[in-house]
Amino acid sequence: MKMVFIYGSTLAMFALAACAKHTTSSAGGDASETYVAFASAFAPFRTWMHYTDNLVDTDGSLPTGVAGMRDQYINTLPNTGSTEFPVGTIIVEVRADGKIFANVKRGGDFNSAGCLNWEFFELTENPVTITWRGLGPPIGDTYGGDPNGCNDCHTMCASNDYICSPKLQLASF
Numbered sequence: 001m002k003m004v005f006i007y008g009s010t011l012a013m014f015a016l017a018a019c020a021k022h023t024t025s026s027a028g029g030d031a032s033e034t035y036v037a038f039a040s041a042f043a044p045f046r047t048w049m050h051y052t053d054n055l056v057d058t059d060g061s062l063p064t065g066v067a068g069m070r071d072q073y074i075n076t077l078p079n080t081g082s083t084e085f086p087v088g089t090i091i092v093e094v095r096a097d098g099k100i101f102a103n104v105k106r107g108g109d110f111n112s113a114g115c116l117n118w119e120f121f122e123l124t125e126n127p128v129t130i131t132w133r134g135l136g137p138p139i140g141d142t143y144g145g146d147p148n149g150c151n152d153c154h155t156m157c158a159s160n161d162y163i164c165s166p167k168l169q170l171a172s173f
Contacts, residue, residue, distance in 0.1 A: 034108030114151030
């Protein structure tokens with residue numbers, strides 16, 4: 001019986017290790033890896049690198065609710081000269097109205113028809129919880145005032161790895 005227990009434990013540990021290797025990576029990981037964020041990954045966001053930004057709608061092209069002041073937090077900065085954010089990058093944005101949104105560089109070709117490798121979130125705080133996650137908000141909800149979801153606006157920023165923030169331009173790192 002002891003032999004079966006050891007075999008079962010070893011098999012379970014092997015299975016967990018295999019899953020972890022293929023479903024998670026730290027920021028800076030290989031683009032073929034994937035990172036799946038859970039609420040605990042966002043919990044310390046207020047301790048991360050912080051930027052205050054005021055997105056101005058100069059030509060009327062932004063959906064209602066997108067322009068305005070926001071605080072942005074990023075868990076890790078890309079290396080100098082990077083052309084994309086590393087898998088595992090988490091960007092949290094707290095809007096002036098208190099709404100909290102996030103982008104996570106998931107990798108693994110997630111969102112291949114839109115903002116390649118990015119997953120979108122809405123969060124609440126105290127404690128940090130995930131309201132929704134995926135390619136965009138659930139039907140009937142909006143992201144930044146855009147009823148068409150996240151990909152519509154973020155694909156316009158493809159040259160900066162789908163991140164639209166003037167403060168988070170890859171060329172500036």
